[in-house]
Amino acid sequence: MLTRTLPVYLQDASHPQAQVCAACEVRRNALFGALDDASLARIHEHIAAPEYEADTRIYTRDEPGHAVWTIRAGVVRFERTTDRGDRRIVRLAGRGDLIGQEALLRWTYADDAIACTPVQLCRIPPALVEDLSESRARLLRELMARWQDALDQAQGWVADLTTGPARRRVLRLLDALGRYPDAQGRIWLPRREDIGAMLDMTIETASRHLSRLRREAVIELLPPRHARLSAPALEQALRAADAD
Amino acid sequence: MLTRTLPVYLQDASHPQAQVCAACEVRRNALFGALDDASLARIHEHIAAPEYEADTRIYTRDEPGHAVWTIRAGVVRFERTTDRGDRRIVRLAGRGDLIGQEALLRWTYADDAIACTPVQLCRIPPALVEDLSESRARLLRELMARWQDALDQAQGWVADLTTGPARRRVLRLLDALGRYPDAQGRIWLPRREDIGAMLDMTIETASRHLSRLRREAVIELLPPRHARLSAPALEQALRAADAD
DNA sequence: CGAGCCGTTGAGGGGATTCAAGCTCAGTGG
DNA sequence: CCACTGAGCTTGAATCCCCTCAACGGCTCG
Numbered sequence: 001m002l003t004r005t006l007p008v009y010l011q012d013a014s015h016p017q018a019q020v021c022a023a024c025e026v027r028r029n030a031l032f033g034a035l036d037d038a039s040l041a042r043i044h045e046h047i048a049a050p051e052y053e054a055d056t057r058i059y060t061r062d063e064p065g066h067a068v069w070t071i072r073a074g075v076v077r078f079e080r081t082t083d084r085g086d087r088r089i090v091r092l093a094g095r096g097d098l099i100g101q102e103a104l105l106r107w108t109y110a111d112d113a114i115a116c117t118p119v120q121l122c123r124i125p126p127a128l129v130e131d132l133s134e135s136r137a138r139l140l141r142e143l144m145a146r147w148q149d150a151l152d153q154a155q156g157w158v159a160d161l162t163t164g165p166a167r168r169r170v171l172r173l174l175d176a177l178g179r180y181p182d183a184q185g186r187i188w189l190p191r192r193e194d195i196g197a198m199l200d201m202t203i204e205t206a207s208r209h210l211s212r213l214r215r216e217a218v219i220e221l222l223p224p225r226h227a228r229l230s231a232p233a234l235e236q237a238l239r240a241a242d243a244d
Numbered sequence: 245m246l247t248r249t250l251p252v253y254l255q256d257a258s259h260p261q262a263q264v265c266a267a268c269e270v271r272r273n274a275l276f277g278a279l280d281d282a283s284l285a286r287i288h289e290h291i292a293a294p295e296y297e298a299d300t301r302i303y304t305r306d307e308p309g310h311a312v313w314t315i316r317a318g319v320v321r322f323e324r325t326t327d328r329g330d331r332r333i334v335r336l337a338g339r340g341d342l343i344g345q346e347a348l349l350r351w352t353y354a355d356d357a358i359a360c361t362p363v364q365l366c367r368i369p370p371a372l373v374e375d376l377s378e379s380r381a382r383l384l385r386e387l388m389a390r391w392q393d394a395l396d397q398a399q400g401w402v403a404d405l406t407t408g409p410a411r412r413r414v415l416r417l418l419d420a421l422g423r424y425p426d427a428q429g430r431i432w433l434p435r436r437e438d439i440g441a442m443l444d445m446t447i448e449t450a451s452r453h454l455s456r457l458r459r460e461a462v463i464e465l466l467p468p469r470h471a472r473l474s475a476p477a478l479e480q481a482l483r484a485a486d487a488d
Numbered sequence: 489c490g491a492g493c494c495g496t497t498g499a500g501g502g503g504a505t506t507c508a509a510g511c512t513c514a515g516t517g518g
Numbered sequence: 519c520c521a522c523t524g525a526g527c528t529t530g531a532a533t534c535c536c537c538t539c540a541a542c543g544g545c546t547c548g
Contacts, residue, residue, distance in 0.1 A: 006303050054469075076426050080443070088540085089442040091398055094424040098390040117432045129387070140384065146342040147391035154335055154398035162406035163444050166504070180319050180338040188319050188361045192527065197323070198333040200407050205504060207528055223513090225298075240271070410536070436495065446537060450498055467495085468545090 048123040055220050058099070058113040058121070060210035065103030067123045071095055074119030080159040084242040088163055090155040092116070101151075104129055105144055110152050161199060168241040169199040170209045174219060175238060189227040213237070283299040290368040296426045302343070302357040302365070309347030311367045313338055318363030322355035324403040328486040332407055334399040336360070345395075348373055349388055354396050405443060412485040413443040418463060419482060422473050457481070 001180075013124065047071075052058055058076065071093055078091040090111065093099050102109055103126045159218065160172045177187045192203035192210075199206070213219045218237050220228040293316070298300055302313065302320065315337055321342075322335040334355065339345050346353055347370045394395035404416045421431045436454075443450070446454065457463045462477040 020262060021393070021421075077434075078320070085443045087445070089438060091394070091401055092420065092424075093394075093397075097393070099392070101387075101391060104387070116434065119428070129383070139373075143342075143345075144387070146392065147345060147395065148389065149341070150335070150337075150345065151391065151395045151398055153337075153397055156404070157335055158398070158402055158406060162402060176336065180336075182361070190360065194321070197331045200332070202505060203527080204506085204529085207526095207533070208504095447495080448497085448538085449536060451494095452536095455496070 015172070018237040019163050022206050043128050046128055047058070047127055049119055050123055052119050052121070054115055054116050055115050058115060058119075059109045061110065061112050062108045065100055065105075065107055065109050065126070067125055068098060068100045068103045068129070069124065070122040071099065072120040072122060075116040076119060077114055077116050078155065079114060080111055080155065082159050082163055082242075083238075084164060084168070086163070088159045090158045101144075102148055105148060107148065110148070111155065130199050163243070166199070166201050166205050167212075168238075169201070170206065170213070171218075171234065171238050171241055173198060174213075174229060174234060178231070178234070182226075183189065186222060186226045189225055191225070288374055290369055293326075293366055294318075296359040296363050296365070298359055298361050300359050302359060303353045305354060305356050306352045309344055309349075309351055309353050309370070311342045311369055312342060312347045312373070313368065313475055315341050315343065316366060316368040319360040320363060321360050322360055323358060323398065324355055324399065325405055326403050326480075326486075328412070330407070331332060333404045334405045335445040346392055348444060349385065352394065354392075355399065370400075410443070410449050411446050411453050411456075412447070414439070414450065414457070415462075415478065415482050415485055417442060418457075418478060419471060422475070422478070430466060430470045430472050431460070433465070433469055435469065 001084065019066075052074075059067075061064070061080065073095055076093045076097075076099055077087050078088050078093070079087055083085055099113055101107060106126065161169055161176070162167070166234045181187055191197065193209075195201070195206040196203050210219065210221065214221055216233070216237070218230055218233040220230075222228060256298070273447060296318075303311075305324065308391070317339055320337045320341075320343055321333050321334050322337070323331055325331055343357055344353060350370065405413055407413070417430075421433065425431055434442065436450045439445070439450040440447050441455075454465065455461065458465055460477070460481065462474055464472040464474075464480050
């Protein structure tokens with residue numbers, strides 16, 4: 001059955017994974033669809049095809065990334081735990097998607113990856129991809145790092161800025177804005193309408209909470225569009241909001 | 245002043261951008277920090293250093309990407325408009341960050357990028373990066389595409405699944421899950437607790453809205469963990485929820 | 489059969505939205 | 519100089535949606 005769909009020169013390849021890879025129905029949509037059959041033949045022996053049951057963990061956040069995977073079947077979810085302690089699912093991935101790309105940078109995984117349904121994967125060692133891109137490796141690594149940073153930020157945004165009551169979301173936004181101070185140590189404070197667009201709340205709710213934080217001496221409003229934060233007060237307020 | 249910090253062989257380079265690039269204080273953290281001075285000298289003449297005032301647009305969603313930028317100073321926000329018509333800010337970027345990476349794939353931009361504060365940028369044509377990575381171009385392109393897809397999904401998650409009242413968020417989740425049907429045309433339906441973790445709501449709220457959608461014949465619950473959607477009813481319910 | 493997990497439904501309270509009024513401030517023109 | 523205007527922000531009151539707390543039913547499994 002299977003061999004009838006294989007190119008002739010692969011029909012009696014020594015390694016059994018050769019047939020699995022060459023016949024893979026998602027290959028044309030998957031990462032290694034970009035490779036020709038000859039290149040594929042060189043690497044297929046290093047690729048495993050593990051399966052996971054529903055609700056089993058594929059990898060764990062902060063764990064060193066030893067593999068990147070392609071999803072051949074099933075649904076995978078990415079989870080994070082907020083400082084407040086509650087679990088947030090920040091993304092889903094399905095057939096044809098690539099997961100654990102951090103491993104190509106030799107980074108630790110940025111999320112917990114867990115099977116939602118029974119899943120079939122292709123497990124690819126990072127060295128395999130690195131071997132294929134020998135030149136300008138440093139620039140490419142930098143580029144991939146930027147991409148991963150952006151993705152990490154986007155997922156962190158979900159976990160931090162869309163979670164919990166309005167006061168907590170405002171505090172976390174101020175914390176994030178505190179990382180971009182200007183020369184005078186002030187932060188850029190968005191218009192209330194923009195805060196609403198960031199945190200999914202009305203301008204009235206944003207205004208009420210900022211006013212309250214001003215009365216609590218967490219923030220000093222410096223209109224227009226600027227403010228000064230009290231780092232200790234902010235940290236304390238964040239801990240209080242996360243504790244509850 | 246400036247020339248004193250330059251390597252000798254660059255001090256009298258013909259193109260003025262040579263000095264700007266070589267002296268750039270963010271260079272060691274920025275994308276082209278990975279390049280040596282010789283490579284940098286070859287490309288600097290193609291890099292512009294534009295500035296934007298606050299609240300001006302750097303690029304627009306769906307516009308063909310003709311450049312990728314590094315942020316030298318200031319804060320940039322990424323915006324999307326939900327189907328419902330409201331504006332959502334899905335990410336911020338600051339000094340040292342790379343924005344508009346889609347352009348390296350010759351894709352259109354995935355978001356509106358707008359300056360929050362006055363910003364100083366480095367504008368890099370995609371051809372420059374492509375010239376530097378001649379071999380295995382297709383695999384690298386595939387890889388970058390995966391990265392961008394993941395980022396796009398993460399930002400779309402913010403815009404779609406964390407916006408608006410609970411009923412709307414549940415509907416959008418069902419719509420997303422509808423893209424991963426199994427062989428019987430059923431979808432994987434998360435446990436109520438997982439729906440809560442995805443949409444930032446309690447299991448009771450998730451259950452109430454699913455029950456209501458069942459009574460409205462939008463969804464047929466097939467416990468455990470599965471369901472069947474009525475595509476037309478779902479679409480109609482989505483439009484109704486977005487209209488309001 | 490009882491224990492435990494998962495899901496559903498109800499009652500009550502609290503927080504966010506909605507609707508509305510009034511404020512500051514910059515720009516404009518009488 | 520000051521009235522006028524409009525944008526942005528603040529504050530209040532009423533409403534509504536969602537959360538909290540609680541009880542209960544179906545199901546699996548020891």
